Amino acid sequence: MNKIDILLGLQWGDEGKGKVVDALTPNYDIVARFQGGPNAGHTIEFEGRKFVLHNIPSGVLTPGCVNVIGNGVIIDPHILKGEIEGLRQAGFDLKDTLKIANRAHLILPTHRALDAANEKALGKMKIGSTLKGIGPTYTDKTARKGLRIGDIAMDGFREKYEKLKQAHLQQIQGLGFDMTGFQLDGVDFNEYEKLWFEGIEYLRQFSFIDSEYYLNEALDAGKKVLAEGAQGSMLDVDFGSYPFVTSSNVVAAGVCSGLGIAPSRIGKVYGIFKAYCTRVGTGPFPTELFDETGETLRRNGHEFGATTGRPRRCGWLDLPALKYAVMLSGVTDLMMMKSDVMDEFETIKVATAYRYQGQETQHLPFAACTETMEPVYTELPGWRKKIEDRRQETEDRRQEAGDRIPEKLEAYIKYIEDYVGVPIKFVSYGPDRTQNILR
Numbered sequence: 001m002n003k004i005d006i007l008l009g010l011q012w013g014d015e016g017k018g019k020v021v022d023a024l025t026p027n028y029d030i031v032a033r034f035q036g037g038p039n040a041g042h043t044i045e046f047e048g049r050k051f052v053l054h055n056i057p058s059g060v061l062t063p064g065c066v067n068v069i070g071n072g073v074i075i076d077p078h079i080l081k082g083e084i085e086g087l088r089q090a091g092f093d094l095k096d097t098l099k100i101a102n103r104a105h106l107i108l109p110t111h112r113a114l115d116a117a118n119e120k121a122l123g124k125m126k127i128g129s130t131l132k133g134i135g136p137t138y139t140d141k142t143a144r145k146g147l148r149i150g151d152i153a154m155d156g157f158r159e160k161y162e163k164l165k166q167a168h169l170q171q172i173q174g175l176g177f178d179m180t181g182f183q184l185d186g187v188d189f190n191e192y193e194k195l196w197f198e199g200i201e202y203l204r205q206f207s208f209i210d211s212e213y214y215l216n217e218a219l220d221a222g223k224k225v226l227a228e229g230a231q232g233s234m235l236d237v238d239f240g241s242y243p244f245v246t247s248s249n250v251v252a253a254g255v256c257s258g259l260g261i262a263p264s265r266i267g268k269v270y271g272i273f274k275a276y277c278t279r280v281g282t283g284p285f286p287t288e289l290f291d292e293t294g295e296t297l298r299r300n301g302h303e304f305g306a307t308t309g310r311p312r313r314c315g316w317l318d319l320p321a322l323k324y325a326v327m328l329s330g331v332t333d334l335m336m337m338k339s340d341v342m343d344e345f346e347t348i349k350v351a352t353a354y355r356y357q358g359q360e361t362q363h364l365p366f367a368a369c370t371e372t373m374e375p376v377y378t379e380l381p382g383w384r385k386k387i388e389d390r391r392q393e394t395e396d397r398r399q400e401a402g403d404r405i406p407e408k409l410e411a412y413i414k415y416i417e418d419y420v421g422v423p424i425k426f427v428s429y430g431p432d433r434t435q436n437i438l439r
């Protein structure tokens with residue numbers, strides 16, 4: 001029986017999922033997103049070109065690959081239209097290869113306004129949301145009030161829209177939020193609403209599918225399917241540092257509900273992490289660095305949000321958090337990204353435990369958001385050597401493993417493997433789709 005493979009972020013997002021999904025896509029027939037929405041920003045670079053995808057799966061740049069936006073994803077039709085058109089102008093026509101789940105929920109313009117109103121009301125305690133309407137849309141989904149892609153083709157769509165919009169406007173008013181002059185992506189709210197409906201009309205040309213049937217039947221027919229996660233495990237609504245999280249299940253379980261795939265049909269679980277950590281938005285980050293080293297990570301790693309442009313908070317690798325994420329998703333293969341960012345470092349620290357309430361522990365505590373967790377570090381020597389770039393060589397030669405990884409980087413990798421208990425099979429040393437070594 002064919003199984004679905006999964007690729008997930010294991011930290012706070014932005015691990016490099018877009019790059020790896022794109023690099024793996026030649027091995028798959030279908031790539032499917034299962035959760036999140038345009039809060040994601042997945043970067044792909046090749047042949048000097050750079051693409052950032054938000055609502056669209058990262059398999060779209062590989063000719064022939066079918067890309068599915070699954071039922072667990074939430075969609076802003078205006079943003080999605082912009083992305084599809086941008087890709088079309090760059091030479092990638094998705095008309096026949098992009099499929100959208102009927103059951104995927106729609107992000108209304110008022111969901112985005114509500115997001116802004118909620119954040120404003122939280123004041124200093126704000127989540128640091130990307131303001132794409134994620135929280136309010138998933139709230140309506142669980143409250144059984146949402147509008148779905150399939151509704152577009154049904155009678156009474158406009159009426160349902162108006163009803164939900166009015167309910168949102170009341171909530172917004174209740175929060176004391178003034179809509180006068182409120183803008184979305186630089187345009188007036190009413191103008192955005194017009195663009196949103198244009199987006200709805202535009203999407204009608206794509207196939208709306210029952211993605212649970214589509215994917216299970218594809219697996220039955222022997223097709224190879226990769227599920228692409230957004231965000232990272234530490235932002236999971238159940239297991240992240242609640243309430244400073246996103247509003248979906250980012251862990252492997254999200255694939256079951258977000259695509260309609262049974263647990264027994266899950267194959268490989270690729271877990272991806274950076275050789276250090278970053279986080280955007282508010283919330284605990286035990287290994288965060290506020291010094292020159294943090295600046296160096298940000299500068300070398302170009303750590304600025306792909307969706308919002310915000311500077312990312314940077315810090316050392318957090319092994320208890322990584323091990324936790326591996327446990328939650330049953331990760332079978334690890335992939336380490338951005339090792340090149342620390343090429344010049346003389347020494348590197350990794351957190352191996354936390355000091356919490358006077359005790360040393362490797363468990364992430366429930367009260368992580370309110371109590372102090374001090375990381376306990378182990379210091380390792382830096383490798384001070386670049387992985388030799390063999391972009392010009394053939395795929396086989398390039399991916400020849402072992403000998404190209406500097407000895408001390410190999411020791412760093414082994415240290416992580418020993419701690420976490422899962423092999424690191426893939427090491428990425430640059431943003432280009434070819435800058436990887438298989439171990």
Ligand code: GDP
Nearest residue numbers: 014015016017018042043306338428429430431
């Ligand atoms: P995603 O959200 O997980 O897809 O990650 P983002 O695209 O938000 O952020 C990852 C950033 O790191 C992007 O700018 C990538 O081009 C870049 N990147 C990915 N892998 C590497 C790597 O190994 N080295 C370096 N220097 N950059 C990388």
Ligand code: IMO
Nearest residue numbers: 013014039040041128129130230231246280281
């Ligand atoms: P990718 O897929 C990094 C963060 C936001 C905020 C919190 C909630 O590119 O890895 P939301 O907009 O979901 O209400 O924001 O989650 N966040 C991300 N951080 N990468 C992402 O996606 C993120 N998506 C949401 O910064 O702290």
Ligand code: MG
Nearest residue numbers: 014041042306
């Ligand atoms: Mg990102």
